[in-house]
């Protein structure tokens with residue numbers, strides 16, 4: 001999906017105010033009625049409709065008049081809100097080229113004021129084949145109320161929380177810098193996905209390191225669940241870094257054994273094929289069953305090991321339950337992605353928005369538990385606030401107070417992470433991540449370092 005950040009620079013305060021009003025309205029409306037958008041935005045001199053027309057022109061909102069006149073946010077609109085928040089927080093000041101297209105994400109380079117280049121992952125749950133989307137929609141309709149924006153936000157929050165926790169336990173993962181809505185900013189890995197690597201100096205060592213990681217994850221109570229050559233990066237020194245965490249599960253999950261075996265099997269298969277490894281030789285010290293694979297049952301596992309760290313990032317048990325419900329709707333689906341971004345399907349919202357809590361906060365990636373918003377949003381004092389961000393928060397004051405500690409600790413973590421990213425990843429104009437990604441679709445979106453600081 002094209003991310004033309006040029007447009008961002010020309011959007012006015014009113015544009016963002018109205019865009020934010022649409023996002024707020026989506027907490028409990030599939031399509032937000034135009035007059036409600038007007039009431040939430042409360043532009044001083046009216047004219048919300050004119051602003052909506054401008055947003056529509058840039059594809060930041062979608063117009064729907066099938067039942068009544070209304071609008072909903074598009075992924076692009078959601079991207080812009082997240083990017084603006086990141087820029088306001090000082091996380092980055094420029095968006096560069098696209099460096100990866102995942103199954104359900106787009107990855108871009110971003111850089112901050114002092115030239116540190118980082119990676120920004122925009123989650124796009126719902127980017128999959130029609131059949132998969134249809135079955136997910138059916139699945140979700142029978143359970144609770146979700147929409148793709150909410151799920152993408154959850155995926156981002158989960159990824160951020162796990163990356164932080166894993167880093168703190170010494171796992172080789174990118175440094176998690178910040179998270180807002182469906183967007184995660186992390187350090188840029190100077191390496192390549194293993195799938196692109198044709199030769200290794202020490203394939204046995206790399207293989208053993210990778211299998212060792214699966215085992216160590218299990219010891220820490222976790223299974224990656226998508227541990228394969230696409231989600232393992234490797235640098236020129238053959239150092240291994242793992243990525244992509246939204247689907248991780250606990251070792252106490254009912255299918256834990258199957259997920260663990262599948263992760264192990266993927267690695268064995270890949271190394272067997274690509275590097276002609278014969279496993280009897282190189283897996284002696286990790287082997288403990290006759291098939292020479294590490295066995296799940298003989299690993300001493302400590303479930304809940306990372307719980308504290310996960311909670312510290314604002315990722316709750318309910319968040320985990322919600323995202324698992326979605327992921328498990330996936331289990332029977334064999335086709336994962338056709339790689340095409342079908343904007344209509346991606347933006348499909350599921351009826352009933354009680355549990356939709358899109359993140360509004362400037363300072364925390366955590367969300368409010370319930371979307372009891374409509375009345376609050378419609379109350380007159382809402383519109384009198386000067387700034388759309390504070391207006392958004394007007395309906396969530398209780399949560400805000402509850403979250404003071406969390407907000408403080410996240411801000412601290414962010415400062416630390418940015419300092420770490422600064423240390424390790426200074427601008428490298430010849431970034432080696434100019435590869436094609438697994439889908440072979442790495443876009444050549446060579447918008448070079450759009451300066452966004454002028455907002």
Ligand code: ADP
Pocket residue numbers: 099100101102103104105106107119121174186187188189190193230231243244245433437438
């Ligand atoms: P998805 O969840 O959609 O599969 P991934 O997290 O696996 O997304 O990322 C997709 C691709 O983007 C990866 O295969 C990798 O090439 C690239 N990528 C992701 N994160 C980074 C990073 N921190 N640094 C460099 N490249 C990255």
Ligand code: MG
Pocket residue numbers: 102103230231244
């Ligand atoms: Mg991936």
